[in-house]
Amino acid sequence: MGFDEFESIGSVGDIFNRQGIRLLPAKPKRKNIKNLSKYILWEKEVWKKNRKRCSNCGSKENLTIHHKKPVSEIISENKKVHINDISQLWDVENGVILCEACHKKIH
Ligand SMILES: [Zn+2]
Ligand SMILES: [Zn+2]
Numbered sequence: 259m260g261f262d263e264f265e266s267i268g269s270v271g272d273i274f275n276r277q278g279i280r281l282l283p284a285k286p287k288r289k290n291i292k293n294l295s296k297y298i299l300w301e302k303e304v305w306k307k308n309r310k311r312c313s314n315c316g317s318k319e320n321l322t323i324h325h326k327k328p329v330s331e332i333i334s335e336n337k338k339v340h341i342n343d344i345s346q347l348w349d350v351e352n353g354v355i356l357c358e359a360c361h362k363k364i365h
Contacts, residue, residue: 291333300347300353301323307350314357315357317360320359321357322358322361324364326351329347332347
């Protein structure tokens with residue numbers, strides 16, 4: 259896999275394989291960036307950092323990961339950058355654990 263295979267990253271709904279290669283044409287919208295092994299590792303780090311509780315209220319119920327800066331925004335600012343090299347995307351500081359109630363409040 260080389261950089262040349264990436265003309266642009268596309269949107270968050272695009273389909274990537276586990277090597278980060280965008281699959282065209284994008285068929286079902288089920289596999290996307292969130293299925294990349296690198297993303298799954300990132301999520302694990304965010305969970306660890308936040309000690310598996312809502313960083314706002316401390317709840318341990320209905321937890322979800324929130325991106326401080328949305329993935330779509332990061333990707334659209336880095337269209338020509340290989341997905342593995344978008345440092346902001348893989349920055350653990352960009353992720354925060356929130357419970358469903360707190361998450362709803364900020365969206
Ligand atoms: Zn909360
Ligand atoms: Zn969110």
